[in-house]
Amino acid sequence: MERFATLLDRLSYTPQRNGKLRLLADHFSTTPDPDRGYALAALTGALDFKTAKAAAIRSLVSERVDPVLFELSYDYVGDLAETAALIWPRKHGANRAPDLVEVIDGLSTVTRAGAPALIESWLDALDAQSRWALLKLVTGGLRVGVSARLAKTALAQFGDVDVTEIEELWHGLQPPYESLFAWLDGKADKPVNAAKAPFRPVMLAHPVDDGAFERLNPDDFLAEYKWDGIRIQAVSEAGVRRLYTRTGDDISHAFPDVLAALEFEGAIDGELLIRTADGQVAPFSDLQQRLNRKTVSKTMMTRLPGFIRAYDILVEGEEDVRSLPLTERRETLERLLKQTGSTRIDLSETVRFEDWSDLDALRADPPHALAEGVMIKRKDSPYLAGRPKGPWWKYKRDPFLIDAVLMYAQRGHGKRSSFYSDFTFGVWREEDGEQVLTPVGKAYFGFTDDELKKLDKFVRDNTVERFGPVRSVAARPDFGLVLEIAFEGLNRSPRHKSGVAMRFPRIHRIRWDKPAGEADTLDTVVKILPKPLTPTAKQ
Structure with a gap:
């Protein structure tokens, strides 16, 4: 478990793609079966444990730690697994630390009723980093910047084969992929594709x-x-x-x-x-x-x-x-x-x-x-x-651009868990003769690390209300932060108060120079909605 935890930790703090590939290839070459196969399965989303979810973890922690302290800590850290791993009081005389295979086997066979006690015993035996890895594995929220495609690419580099060979075999394989690793190690022939109606890697532009x-x-x-x-x-x-x-x-x-x-x-x-x-x-x-x-x-x-x-x-x-x-x-x-x-x-x-x-x-x-x-x-x-x-x-076609006002902010995940990095923005509409903001979207990328620090400081300095992990920031016609938002399209949406939903919104520019009252209105945004096609239009 310690080796798997170290891999996850290093991946989460390695932003470069090539760096992640090297970490993965090294792990595959130095870790024995079946541990490396289960690590691969976890990273590619091939493991799904239905017996223990986030609510069970919160309940376990609340039994060991003052619930108020836990909630305050969770609000600050912004990540359940990291908060629980750091705040969990280690129990003296606990059993030996489990290895990854033991954890996988245990989670695969335990009943829903028995899962909390099993996880509790593991948390007692592990150090903070391994507790974090365990909880990420249990909840399925790894978020270490590794896609299934990237993991397969690392496999291909490790075995010196074309990634398309792995892609075409993938759906006929099962964790812990021992036949796959035997082939990549040069100890066995290439596995026979056992998948019916297999996937073939797509061509991209x-x-x-x-x-x-x-x-x-x-x-x-x-x-x-x-x-x-x-x-x-x-x-x-x-x-x-x-x-x-x-x-x-x-x-x-x-x-x-x-x-x-x-x-x-x-x-x-x-x-x-x-x-x-x-x-x-x-x-x-x-x-x-x-x-x-x-x-x-x-x-x-x-x-x-x-x-x-x-x-x-x-x-x-x-x-x-x-x-x-x-x-x-x-x-x-x-x-x-x-x-x-x-x-x-x-x-x-x-x-x-x-x-x-x-x-x-x-x-x-x-x-x-x-x-x-x-x-x-x-x-x-x-x-x-x-x-x-x-x-x-x-x-x-060129993205659409609007000027919107920052309304709410929430902490991110992983290395962003200590920053407010998920931003809800709105535009003006008239209500009872006054200009009020209506949320029209949420964005969490499009800015640099330096800009993130400035956005985070603005949120902390201008918070007016708190709703759990979410902060409401000052946003009035005479004061507020304007964000230039780029998005690919706009659809009607009865589920949203504004009546619209954006496709791929992101922060295009931070308008520190623009008064909030000069941001766009909902009427302006609605005009971007696609006009209905005529019955004679060819599809």
């Missing part, structure tokens, strides 16, 4: 840079609209059907209506979207209601029907077609979709353009309200895993 169009010939490319959904891979092979996200997460359970439409043999690449009652593309907020659900009701499937806008094809029947040029793959995809004839899958339309200026105009003001811009793809490009430079480009 680069943002268009300033000199791209000077280097690229428009005749070599085709373009299509970039839609505001989530990138998916739909696979139907040997009677098994699956929907994967671009990172390989299986979301089939949340979209049985889409899964039922995969009446083909092969694997296609596309965008998962929701269709409105009149056949248009629905806002991302509608899709969001169906994501991350373990089950979905028939009522929700009827109200929010999912469908795929297909971009590409990877496998047709038993033939891998990724090496074919894009134009041939599109012909294959079009033929496959015509044979399927499902209304749940349609073909992404190509965009006609003569030169880059034509495309720039379509990118800046696409005819479809929910298109984010355009994708540009070389006609002769094979389907290559990862993000190769040159074949595919994404050319998004």
